Amino acid sequence: MRIGIDVMGGDHAPETVVQGVMQAYGELAKGSRMVLFGDKEKIATAMAQAGFDAAQVDIAHATQAIEMGDHPAKAFQQKPDSSIAVGFHALAKKEIDGFASAGSTGAMLVGAMYTVKSVEGVVRPCIPTFIPQANGKLALLVDAGLNADCKPEMLCQFGMLGAIYAKNVLGIENPRVALLSNGQEEEKGNLLTLAAHALMKNSRNFNFVGNIEGNKIYFGTIADVIVCDGFVGNIVLKQAEAMYALAHEQGVKNEFFDRFNYELYGGTPVIGVNSTVVIGHGHSSIQAVKVMILQTERVIKAQLAEKVKIALNNNAHA
Amino acid sequence: MRIGIDVMGGDHAPETVVQGVMQAYGELAKGSRMVLFGDKEKIATAMAQAGFDAAQVDIAHATQAIEMGDHPAKAFQQKPDSSIAVGFHALAKKEIDGFASAGSTGAMLVGAMYTVKSVEGVVRPCIPTFIPQANGKLALLVDAGLNADCKPEMLCQFGMLGAIYAKNVLGIENPRVALLSNGQEEEKGNLLTLAAHALMKNSRNFNFVGNIEGNKIYFGTIADVIVCDGFVGNIVLKQAEAMYALAHEQGVKNEFFDRFNYELYGGTPVIGVNSTVVIGHGHSSIQAVKVMILQTERVIKAQLAEKVKIALNNNAHA
Structure with missing residues (x-):
């Protein structure tokens, strides 16, 4: 498998990304090879500085970089030789199996939608975030930020997409899907969640367990x-x-609160597009970049996009 | 001043409420007298058990109680001799200056809307909640739950109502009002907050400081x-x-996290109605009841309803 990484993305690129690549190197499976997208000279310098053998990765040269100040939607087209654009074109041509960046979230999304595109039948792709649970497990929250305005059918589909992710990437059999609301009872909610609840209750695509309140999302008991x-x-x-x-x-030393550290999760995959796309945190540290790369490997291995296609296809014929 | 208290409301009524009343007794100002609404025999028994002299409060007999299982909107009318209904009628007749209950939130709201009613010009009353800030202060979040579906002009007015509360009850001069959104930049938001932002930016009724993100609400630096x-x-x-x-x-001992204990705040006033109405937490402990009563005294003293009327009146003539 070939894992594409945008070396120019993130607050501390390219040095931090190259060091994250180096740390990930020893932990990837034998058949996994990283492909670094970015300015080849800058990459070579950063690798030499880090004492990392350039032969252990492939480098795909890109002369431009999308900066945080660029307009995300326009930048993807205005900078066709940016690391993100070159990476996505490689992903679309299947020269790589997944693409990860800690750069501009907006540009990553535009890139995904322009090149690999949404899976047919997906109303809107979404991103999950991981929520540590007091029972030691992880829950998924979807959508963690892609779609500020949703329709009820989108929320219902996020339930299905989240369940596919939870099953195939996190290994949770028959994941319990709940709708975040202002009360546990079915009749509690705003207009959006009330309508979504009605759709989710009748969906056969996932195991809907009803509403969940904000004070229950960290305990693993409901969803x-x-x-x-x-x-x-x-x-x-x-x-x-x-x-x-x-x-x-506050100087609180506690294992559970430590699990809120986003560096442990390293990025969120976009669920509902035709390939593996992982978006890291803009402030990603070396550790966060490493985890982002390992997470990309895991999502590629889980064939998430394929699983979504199969589910939607079954759904269409149901 | 006469502070009305529903003795039949809350999970552990009437005993817990009576004990809360007893604890509040010593801390109220000289001119403040409590009026307890509920079954006079049950109150007398609870007071005798607690060793509290019945002459120190007034008792207003009510033969019924609204239970948590009752339909809140209907219960207020179906139980005209309930402690909540009798309390609100006394409030409307100005026999008491404020009314507090840890009972059914729904019934309290219906009671407020049926008897003392909204201040003219208030689109929808709202409730604040207190958010502890890392700098030791408190911020207000409005609306904390009354209005699940809002229009932009409601959010804008919550800004004004919240500012009136912050100034007159919390003593914050020229309070900074921010709109909770998914990004600090003006162009971030959902359709509702984008429209509300535009209104708030142009409002002269409060000191609008722009959007605030979820990771900034506990630090006191913005709003x-x-x-x-x-x-x-x-x-x-x-x-x-x-x-x-x-x-x-998790056994975390930390002063700041301890400040998330709702018992410290004891209830939320309804802002935008023509009197002082305070709703306590259904699970209120003795301590929480005590604080609810002290908070009611503070809101009466601050003449919150009058301040809202004046502000809306000025507004109408502006």
Whole structure:
């Protein structure tokens, strides 16, 4: 398998990314090879500095880089030789099996939609985030931020997409899917979640367990997959980040609160596109880049995109 | 001042409420007198058990109680001699200056809307919740749950109502009002918050400081009043509750996390109605009941309803 990595993406690129690549190198499976997209001279310099043998990876030269200040949607087209654009074209031609970047989320999404595109039948792709559970497990929250405004059928489909991810990547059999709401009872919700609840309740595509309240999402007792729109998902995710920051700032030493550290998860795959695309945190550290790469390998291995296609196809013929 | 208290409301009523009343007794100002609404025999028994002299409060007999299983909207009318209904009628007749209950939130709201009613010009009343800040202060989140579906002008008005509360009850001069969103930049948001942002930016009724992200709401650096719809507010509030529960469960001893304990705040006033109405947590402990009563005294003293009327009146003539 060939794992594409945007070396120019992220606050501390390319050095941090190259060091993350180096750390991931020893942990990837034998048949996995990394392909680094970016300025070949800068990559060579960073690799030499890090003492990493350039023969252990492939390098795909790209003369441009999409910067955080660029307009994400326009940058992808205005910079056709950027590391993100070159990476996505390689992904579309199947020269690589997955592509990961800690660069511009917007450009990554535009790239995915322009090149590999959504799986047919997917209303809108989404991204999950991992929520540590007090029972030691992980739950998924979808959508963690791609779609600020959702329709009920989108939330219902996020349930299916999240369940496919939870089963195939996290190995959870028959994942419990819940809808995040302002009350556990079926009649609690806003107009969006009330309509989504009705659709989810009748869906045969996943194991719907009803609503879940915000005070239950960290305990593992109700759900493996928690569905919400991307606006709410962003706020939940950022609030968890705040708690980690607070615990840190307050000098709280606790294993559970430590699990809120995003560096442990290293990025989120886009669910619902025709290949493996993983978006890392813009502030990614070496550790976060390493985990992003390992996570990309795991998602490629799980054949997530194929599983989504099969599910939607079965669905269409059901 | 006469503070009305529903003695039949809450999971552990009437005993817990009576004990909360007893604890509040010593801390109220000289001119403040409590009026207890409920079954006079049950109250007398609970007071005798607690060793509390019945002459220190007034008792307003009510033969019925609204139970948690009752339909909140219907219960208020179907049980005209319930402690909540009798309390609200006394409030409307100004026999008491404020009314507090740890009973059914729904019945309390219906009671408020049927009797004292919204201040003219208030689109929808709202409730704040207190958010502890790492700098030791408190911020307000409005709406914490009353209005699951909001229009942009409601969010804008919550900003004004929250600012009035922050100034007059919390004593914050020129409170900074921010809109909770999925990005700090003006162009980030969902359709609702984008439209609300435009209104808030142009409002002269409060000091709008722009968007605030979920990871910034606990640090006191950006805002004193954080505005969101009641669906999002409920999820933020419950997530904070979860963090407190997790910290507790994990044996984390930390002053800051301890401040997430709702018992410290004792209830939320309804902002935008023509009197002082305070709703306590259904699980209120003795300590929480005590704080609810002290909070009611504070809101009455601050003449919150009058301040809202004045602000809306100025607004109408502006």
